[in-house]
Amino acid sequence: MAVPSAQEFHWQSLARLPSGRVYHTLSEVGGQMYMLGGCDATGRPCPTVELYSPEVQNTSHLFPSRAAVAVLGKQILVVGGVGEDQSPLKVVEMYNTEEGRWRKRSALREALMGVSITVKDGRALAVGGMGADLLPRSILQQYDLRKDVWALLPPMPTPRYDANTHLLANKLYVAGGRQCKRPVKTFEVYDAETRSWTTLPTMPCKRSYGGVIWDPNGRLCLLGGLRQGGGHQSSKFTKNVNIFDTNQATWLKSEETVPMKTKRADFAAAYLRGRMVIAGGLGHEPSALDTVDAFHPQKKKWERLAPMNFPRCSTTYIIIRDRLLVVGGVNQVHINSYLNICLYQCRKSHQ
Template sequence: MSVPSAQEFHWQSLARLPSGRVYHSLVEVGGLMYMLGGCDAAGRPSPALELYSPEEDRWLSLPPMPSPRVGAAVAVLGKQILVVGGVAEDQRPLKVVEMYNTEEGKWRKRSSLREALMGVAITVKDGRALAVGGMGADLLSRGILQQYDLRKDVWALLPPMPTPRYDATAHLLGNKVYVAGGRQCKRTLKVFELYDSETRSWTTLPNIPCKRSYGGVFWDSLGRLCLLGGLRKGGGHQSSKFTNNVNIFDTNQGLWLKSEDTVSMKTKRADFASAFLRGRMVVAGGLGHQPSVLDTVEAFHPHKRKWETLAPMAVPRCSASSIVIRDRLLVVGGVNQVPSSAHEILYVKEEECL
């Protein structure tokens, strides 16, 4: 398969957000991008729900969420957006679950979680949301696995995850839910576990080779988990240890590729936007050993087996939210000293942009 050259990727600045935002959630419904919640410049959780209109290049304000929240888990069930948990205005986790019907333009309160949780990982199988893990109000991690049935409006308990954690990554592949990484208190985990929905059982997979937080996470077109960069050791900026390490898990072989079979990124970075786009791994922005926030962008060429430099983002930032829609990477909000209102799209020149 041919992949675009580095020169074919271009950035375009789109309509800025109504206000600077960070830790918001992005979802796609019917090819359109919705943005929910987040944190404003004063550190307050936002109730905002906004839709980006590509035809008009502007943000449309929709009815706000009944419960303002930051870092909610969001799942799309048909034409409806399910919003689960997150952090409330009092900085405590939420148990409230709300659903927005994109056709009716209305919010409905749904059955709450069994307890208030933040940092829940969520995925969808057969029209049902699977919510895994999270951190409770006592700051302890949970191993709970809950399944939401839209028709019955009930949460059912499934066998719990062996390793309690929050801020993990959950991904559905066939009948299996892969749950990678996450945290317990402030400790980053290398745990990698798999839930089989047919046997209703958990399996422990080989640990992630490199412990990291704030790295890039996505699945490529071959069904491989890709973990890139991140922070190996926190602390002040001077003592932080960033990495350019790349780990790839092959689900067919059930193992992590050897280090000689992967290629490290050019720049050590963390807290960046990342995606698999047009056959290439892409990383953009973030924090590194440089004194300021990064605007640099790299993409891996699978045939040349090397990382190449792409055109930089117009607005340097970290902690941005991103989503791929119709082979385009949208990078929204983030932080550069203060929450950013920037909204940029990375696309391949041969196609029309949004």
């Protein structure tokens, strides 16, 4: 498949958010983007939902911070998260996008934040999380929308929170995550048919705030990140790229991957029109980055794209109709209220 050239990507500024937002969640229902929760400039959880329609470019007013969100048909399921007192929540709520109203649903068995959630056969699968005791959990639970019940499934071998999950056929992959603020390299997969867990080769290195992309070929791509925490001067950013092939159940050798152009962490990362695209973040610069790179699979190299209109890190992003929407984030010390979109448009559309 032909991929677009670097010149065919561009950025466009869209309607501004009513207020700055960070650590929010984006969901897409019927081509429209819903922004749920997050924190404001003071660090307090935002209880609102914002609706953005790409067609009319309008933002209209209509929840807990760091909640897990899943889309079930025309409804958005919100699970756990952190309340105003900074404690985990067990509350579960459902937003009906057609009716425009919320309903309480069956709560979790215990209060959790940092749950990872995905959808299989119309049911939500929630993995791990961190409890009120600040310890990670190994729980795997399934929510049935029709019955409004949570069912326990076999727990994963390694407790963790903030893990990356991805569903391929009947297998749920769970990569990385955190334990007591420390990143873990554990990589496990749950087989829904056999109801069993398998431990896969561990991730090559521990990293925080890196990019995670699952490409259409079922490959997990880990990009950049932070090797060591601490102050800005002592932070060790990386441009390493690690790729796991689910068909071969192995990590590609380092000589088979191409490092990014720039060492960076806390950036937007997505698969867009046959390319891995990374935007913004933090690096060895005194402020947030505006640079954007994309990997060309045929040329096997990273290419520089047009920069973002506003440099930022800690953004939230989503792909809707072959467009990358980047929403909010932090620019130096200020929470950003801008909504940008990275568009791919065929040259023929301008002729």
